[in-house]
Each structure stands twice: as structure tokens, then as C-alpha cells.
Amino acid sequence: MSTGSERRWAELARELEFIRLPEVRRQAEGWRTGLTGLTALLAVLVLLKGRDNLDDLPDGARATATGLLMTAFVLLVAGSLLAARAAHGAPEREILLGGQALRRWTEREVARATRALAWAYLFCVLGVILVVGALGVAWVTTSDSGIQPVVVRTNTDVLCGELIVADRHHVEISSETDGKVSLPWTAVMSVKPGMNCGGAP
Incomplete structure (x- = not known):
């Protein structure tokens, strides 16, 4: 390596301490924008589509998926706030006029911004993992029954149960009270789908 090249690298190393804080701020601004967009997307998906999809799950799986989504939302919001803190700093009450005071403040602010950005990154990763986990719970969990509950009205009675078979000749259901019918x-007279058999007419 030539002497001129070494001198240039030494100059860049000396300048690095003066541009480190703006670089951290710029990096945090990008993370803040990404986390804000991801949080907004998650909120839209949960509010517009999540309820319909989660209603089909059993109680335990629904509670797990909902808990994962809510925790992910909190983590992403916290990550966005931390990234905003790293990008813009905190309000300062004093104006630093001395060179040494400004240097100490810059070193502390770089450390605080770097730490906040690291936490924002961690919260982002955890939030995405929790969202994927909630989607996994929704995909791999089946409903309480794989057979569609139906309400069958006859000339004399109303029966409710799980549909077993319906062909050209008959309808067969499994009822908790009457067994297989x-x-x-x-x-x-009619066959209608039902959500449950607790309040069949």
C-alpha cells in the first residue's frame, strides 16, 4: 500500500468520528420508515381480514394466534418508536457551545442511538417471527370438527348434527343426542348449515 493511500485512510478514520452520528441517524431513519410501514400493514391485515380467519379456529388456537398477533403489533410499534428515537434523538434542554462538551454529548448520543437501533432491529425480527407463528397456527390448526354441522328439518322434528353423507337416497348425520340418524x-323438508347445535330451532 502506498504512502498516499495510507494517509488517505488515516484521514478517513479521523473524519469518521465526526460523521458517525449522522450515519447512525440516516440508518435509523430507514429502519423507522420500514417498521412504520410494516406495522401499518399488520394493523390493516388484522383489522380487515384477521377476524374472519380466526373465527374458524378452535378457542385455544384462536387465543394463541390473537395473542401472537397482538404481541407482534406491540413489538413493531415499540420498534418504530425506538427507531424514531435513534433517528431524531431526544429533546435537549441545553445548547452545547464548548468543543469538549459537544464531543462528549456526541459520543453519548451515538451510543444511545446505536442501542435504540439495535433494540428496534430485535423487535422487528421478533415481530415478524410472531406474525409468521400466528399464520402458522391459523394454517395448521383445523376447526373443532372436520364435518359441517347441519340442521335437518323433517315433517315431525328438527335434528342437528354433523353431516356424514348426503346422496340421492338419504341424508345421514351424527347427533350428540340421537347418535347416527x-x-x-x-x-x-330442509337441510341448512349450522354453526353449532346448541340452539337449533
Whole structure:
């Protein structure tokens, strides 16, 4: 390496302490923008689509997925605030006029901004992991029953149960009170889907 090259690298190393804080601020600004957008996207997805999808899950899986999404939302908001703190700093009450005071403040502010940015990064990663976990719970968890509950109205009675088979000749359901019931179509007035059999008419 030539002497001129070494001298130039030494000059850049000396200048680095003066540009370190603006570089950290610029990096934090990018993270703040990304985290804000990600948080807004998560909020839109949860508010507009999440409820319909989560209603189909069993109670335990629904509570788990909801908890994961809410925790992810809190982490992403906290990460956005930390990135904003790193990008813009905190309000200062005093104006630093002395060179040594300004240097000490800059060193402390670089340390604070770097620490806040590291936490923002960690919260972002954890938030994304929790969102993926909630989606995984929603995808791999089936409903309480794989068979569609139906309400069957006959000439004399109303039955509710899980649909087992429906062909050209009969309808067969499994009822908690009557067990398996097979009804010919001639005796069936209507068959309607039902969410549960607790309050069947």
C-alpha cells in the first residue's frame, strides 16, 4: 500500500468520528420508515381480514394466534418508536457551545442511538417471527370438527348434527343426542348449515 493511500485512510478514520452520528441517524431513519410501514400493514391485515380467519379456529388456537398477533403489533410499534428515537434523538434542554462538551454529548448520543437501533432491529425480527407463528397456527390448526354441522328439518322434528353423507337416497348425520340418524329424502323438508347445535330451532 502506498504512502498516499495510507494517509488517505488515516484521514478517513479521523473524519469518521465526526460523521458517525449522522450515519447512525440516516440508518435509523430507514429502519423507522420500514417498521412504520410494516406495522401499518399488520394493523390493516388484522383489522380487515384477521377476524374472519380466526373465527374458524378452535378457542385455544384462536387465543394463541390473537395473542401472537397482538404481541407482534406491540413489538413493531415499540420498534418504530425506538427507531424514531435513534433517528431524531431526544429533546435537549441545553445548547452545547464548548468543543469538549459537544464531543462528549456526541459520543453519548451515538451510543444511545446505536442501542435504540439495535433494540428496534430485535423487535422487528421478533415481530415478524410472531406474525409468521400466528399464520402458522391459523394454517395448521383445523376447526373443532372436520364435518359441517347441519340442521335437518323433517315433517315431525328438527335434528342437528354433523353431516356424514348426503346422496340421492338419504341424508345421514351424527347427533350428540340421537347418535347416527339416516333420513330418506322423502322425510326431509330442509337441510341448512349450522354453526353449532346448541340452539337449533
